[in-house]
Amino acid sequence: PAVIRLRGVSRTYPGPPEVTALRPADLVVARGDYVAVVGPSGSGKSTLLNLLGLLDRPSTGSYDLDGVDVGALAERDRTALRGSRIGFVFQTFHLLPHRTAAENVMLAQVYNGTARARRRPAAVAALSQVGLGHRIDSLPTTLSGGECQRVAIARALVNAPALLLCDEPTGNLDSGNAARLLDLLDALNAGGLTLVVITHAAEVADRAQRVISIKDGTLSKARTREER
Numbered sequence: 001p002a003v004i005r006l007r008g009v010s011r012t013y014p015g016p017p018e019v020t021a022l023r024p025a026d027l028v029v030a031r032g033d034y035v036a037v038v039g040p041s042g043s044g045k046s047t048l049l050n051l052l053g054l055l056d057r058p059s060t061g062s063y064d065l066d067g068v069d070v071g072a073l074a075e076r077d078r079t080a081l082r083g084s085r086i087g088f089v090f091q092t093f094h095l096l097p098h099r100t101a102a103e104n105v106m107l108a109q110v111y112n113g114t115a116r117a118r119r120r121p122a123a124v125a126a127l128s129q130v131g132l133g134h135r136i137d138s139l140p141t142t143l144s145g146g147e148c149q150r151v152a153i154a155r156a157l158v159n160a161p162a163l164l165l166c167d168e169p170t171g172n173l174d175s176g177n178a179a180r181l182l183d184l185l186d187a188l189n190a191g192g193l194t195l196v197v198i199t200h201a202a203e204v205a206d207r208a209q210r211v212i213s214i215k216d217g218t219l220s221k222a223r224t225r226e227e228r
């Protein structure tokens with residue numbers, strides 16, 4: 001099945017004033033796809049992200065995540081599915097400052113119910129995958145912003161998600177670290193990982209296989225590399 005299949009998904013905030021933040025949208029993201037959603041402030045990006053990430057429910061339409069109709073699920077089942085199938089990467093890294101890189105990654109496994117003995121080896125593997133094998137026991141305060149975002153990506157990957165959902169992943173990085181972070185996302189995608197990146201930055205969107213624009217809550221048809 002597709003990793004994401006939206007059919008007629010919309011979101012209206014009741015207000016008052018009532019705001020239609022997302023107009024009925026169809027979207028299919030296949031396994032291994034790399035999709036960017038680009039649009040200005042207020043266009044509906046956070047609304048879409050919250051829906052895709054199971055943090056909010058649509059006003060209309062249906063959402064199949066990895067073949068599961070998530071609209072039919074109770075909240076606790078959505079929470080479990082979110083933990084096991086979706087990795088989140090945010091603009092701010094959301095790392096615990098007094099926990100090491102490995103401990104930060106292992107927390108995602110605690111919430112996901114991974115057996116205690118398997119956590120550290122999996123965290124070490126995930127940190128190695130993002131090029132931080134030498135920083136396993138470092139505290140975030142001793143890491144650069146680029147390294148912190150890699151820890152956050154390791155944390156997002158450690159439960160082997162079907163989807164990596166990124167919200168302005170380079171928003172707090174200088175241009176050099178941002179470019180290296182985007183190189184890492186490229187490499188993860190080349191390894192088969194499905195990526196959805198939500199951004200207002202054209203240079204971030206340019207890395208994706210397909211770019212979808214969002215304007216005033218309306219999603220455009222995706223443009224492929226050849227069409228851009």
Ligand code: ADP
Nearest residue numbers: 013019021039040041042043044045046047048
């Ligand atoms: P973006 O992330 O692109 O800045 P948002 O999805 O945050 O866009 O917002 C889209 C529109 O929906 C905006 O007009 C915003 O003010 C409105 N909006 C977003 N969240 C809410 C909410 N919880 N309640 C009411 N209006 C909202």
Ligand code: ADP
Nearest residue numbers: 013019040041042043044045046047050167168
């Ligand atoms: P972003 O930087 O991602 O675009 P926003 O500033 O648009 O973030 O929104 C931050 C949070 O506030 C989001 O969770 C969004 O849903 C909520 N929000 C945005 N606009 C409104 C609004 N008019 N009323 C209530 N909540 C809002």
